[in-house]
Amino acid sequence: MSAVTDVTVEVVQTSSLGDRSYLAHDGRVAVVIDPQRDIDRILALAGSLGVRITHVAETHLHNDYVSGGLALAQLTGATYLVAADDEVGFERRPVADGDKITVSTQMRLRVVATPGHTFHHLSYILDGADGPVGVFTGGSLLFGTTGRTDLLGQQHAHTLAERQHASAHRLADLLPDGAQVWPTHGFGSFCSATQSDAPESTIGRERIANPALRLETDDFVRETLAGLDAYPAYYAHMGARNAAGADLIDLSPVAAVDPADLATRIADGEWVVDLRNRKAFAHRHLAGTLSFGLDGPMSTWLGWMAPWGAPITLLGDSEQQVADAQRELARIGIDRPAAAAPGSPEQWADGDDTRLTQLTTATFADLAAARAGTPAHGLPAADVLLDVRMTNEWRTGHIDSAIHIPLPDLPHRLADVPAGTVWVHCGSGYRAAAATSLLQRAGRQVVHIDDAYADAAGVGLPIVPGN
Structure with missing residues (x-):
């Protein structure tokens, strides 16, 4: 929670997707920024605070989740703020750069065009009675990074990266160092160019920590594009769904199966x-x-x-x-x-x-022993070592002689896994569990390395550069 004398901003985390939504209020009325599909959380929060939602704002048409914005606005009667340049299939208040939205006598929004994550991306500066409190940046200026620029197609990635750089500088020029930064992405979301563990930030901190504000345009573009990796296939369906407008979520129980x-x-x-x-x-x-x-x-x-x-x-x-x-x-x-x-x-x-x-599990120490010809009791030979981490992880270094198939590719590349017992690892064990279950379902003999990859070198496994 971030607070000043007249305005309070509540954070609604969706850690499973690496996103945040926000509810800003003055004790009486509220504006909600980038709500997730399950708006019951927002309604419960507003109810507990005793505030009425009068405005709902989208920073952009999201690619990583279905928005609850339209349903929330319709249910509460709130004004729905969406970029005027976005073509959508529903009623909304179209907003554009320079627009000022009065939420209450204590709380106002200034609309700032910040293209980069998308072409029509907006940020919203939140002004209290004493001036700017902070800015809702969506997928523009994140904590120590920015939103990725390739979600609308690789052909636009370079142009959008240039615009992302300019947008970050525009926000920094408009706001004082003490202004809070409230991004939607960047907490594990694949919409973020890189990841940050920072719990909060300000414009002043970003001037020091964020490559978009430290690097010249060409260097920023080069670094941003080089760091991009694959993103979830379901993103292809999110933008169209959000442009059409999603209806109220249905969380009633599904059919039971015997x-x-x-x-x-x-x-x-x-x-x-x-x-x-x-x-x-x-x-x-x-x-x-x-x-x-x-x-x-x-x-x-x-x-x-x-x-x-x-x-x-x-x-x-x-x-x-x-x-x-x-x-x-x-x-x-x-x-x-x-x-x-x-x-x-x-x-x-x-x-x-x-x-x-059952599923046979092991550690990297067990793998090292198996490769040395002294496998632990009950463990099979390590005929094949499969690394299912993402490409950027592989390139930073991997265990010598491992084969690489990123987890999302595995369902349609099962035939590419060589014959023999397959030992599978990822970064921590979660993705390897999914991979081993897929291989087991396909009839393969597998071993799940449920261990931290960071410990692999310490047990004598040779780490080589990626390519």
Whole structure:
């Protein structure tokens, strides 16, 4: 929470997608910036504060989630602020550079055109009674970085990077050092060019820390474009959905599935997803299911890898776990999973132990021993080492003789994995769990390296530069 004498800004985190929404209020009325699809969180916050939402503002048409802005504005009767230059299929108040929006006698917004993340991107300077408090920057100026510039196509990335640089400087020129910076992206979102762990920032801090304000235009553009990696495939569907306008979210429970139906779905090759943490999955799971634990960025990786529109069945250890996953998926436009089954592996198998299986796990120390010809008791030979990290991670260094298939590519590149027992690793273990479950479903013998990649060199595994 950020506060001054007359205006308070509340942060609504969506850590699973690496985004933030904001509710700014003066104790009576509020403006909401870049709300996520599940607007019940915003409504509950406004209710607890005793404030009325009179304005909802979008910094841009989002590529990484379905916006709840239209539904929130319609439900509350709020004025919906969207860039005038964006072509949309709904009623809104079109705003453009230089517009001033009076929210209350204590709170005003100044609209600033900040193209770069998108062509029509806007930022909103929040003014209180004593002047500027801060700026809602969306995907423009982030903490120590900026929003990526390639989401509208590689052909625009260079031009937008130049504009991103100019936009960052414009904001810095308009605002004092003490003004708060409130970005939407940058906390793990693939909309961010790089990542930052900073919990908050100001214009003054960004002048020192942000490459967009430290580098000349050509250097910034070169550095930005060189750092870009792949982004989730489901992004292709978000912009169009947001331009059309998303309706009110439906989080009512989906159809329950019984063990016989589960068996059919698995036999048909459907995406039957186990939401439990990866250690529980490794200990025992229903054969043919896939590990996307809700304790990690489940929606990002599942939404990226599953064919768009394919039926998804959710298995969780409780109704709440299934409901939480359903909410996560609805945020990226997977509105209604095909079915769900809260319970345990034994229940999903209907007591038939032959339908249950395990996943062999190991550490990097175990891998080093296996490569030295002295594998730990019970562990198979390491015939193949598969690195499923992203390309930029691979290029910074990888274990010698590993093969590289980024996790999002694995579903359609299973045939590229060489024969033999496959040991799989990522950066921490989460993505490797998804990868090993995919390989296991395909009939491969696998070992899940559930360990931190940063420890690999320390156990004697040779790290070589990427290419």
